[in-house]
Amino acid sequence: MPSRRKPTTGKGRQATLDAPGEGPEKEEAKAERESELGSEFARRFREMEVDREAFRNFYVIHEHLSRRLHWDLRLEKDGVLKSWAVPKEPPALENVKRLAVSVEDHPLGYGTFEGDIPEGNYGAGTVRIWDRGKYEPLDIREGKWVFRLEGKRLSGKYCLIRLRQRPGEKSENWLFFKTKE
Secondary structure, three states, rough: OOOOOOOOOOOOOOOOOOOOOOOHHHHHHHHHHHHHHHHHHHHHHHHOOOOOOOOOEEEEEEEEEEEEEEEEEEEEEEEEEEEEEEEEEEEEEEOOOEEEEEEEEHHHHHOOEEEEEOOOOOOEEEEEEEEEEEEEEEEEEEOEEEEEEEEEEOEEEEEEEEEOOOOOOOOOOOEEOOOOO
């Protein structure tokens, strides 16, 4: 049974109630097991031979129904797919800003994947290609990516800007938005 959360206390903290047999030790074991299973599923993409030139400046946006519906933005750079999880539908209109959370790089072979990720694997759920095409890097540097997308659903000039990380935050948050040409 998953942990349940209590309402926030007066100090802004949330207390959790662990089910019998759960707790930090059990969570670590579960995470390790999921990581091992996830590796087995992911290995097929790491070992897949791909035409690197065909994936040059390739992008894909996966619609991913796992615990929560979100979209995964993936841009090819240096032979891998740099990846961000976007909780809301990617912006088709200018100046509509979306949160994009940096996640681990994915192998190029994952760019064509559609289907189900089995239970017990990292990201378990259904993955569909929402959009794909080529992107043109315009200004790629530390903390800022400006690029032009040419896809079926999205086209135009887009920007990813890394937000300042707050103390204690583990993930890198970015803003993803369409901008004027």
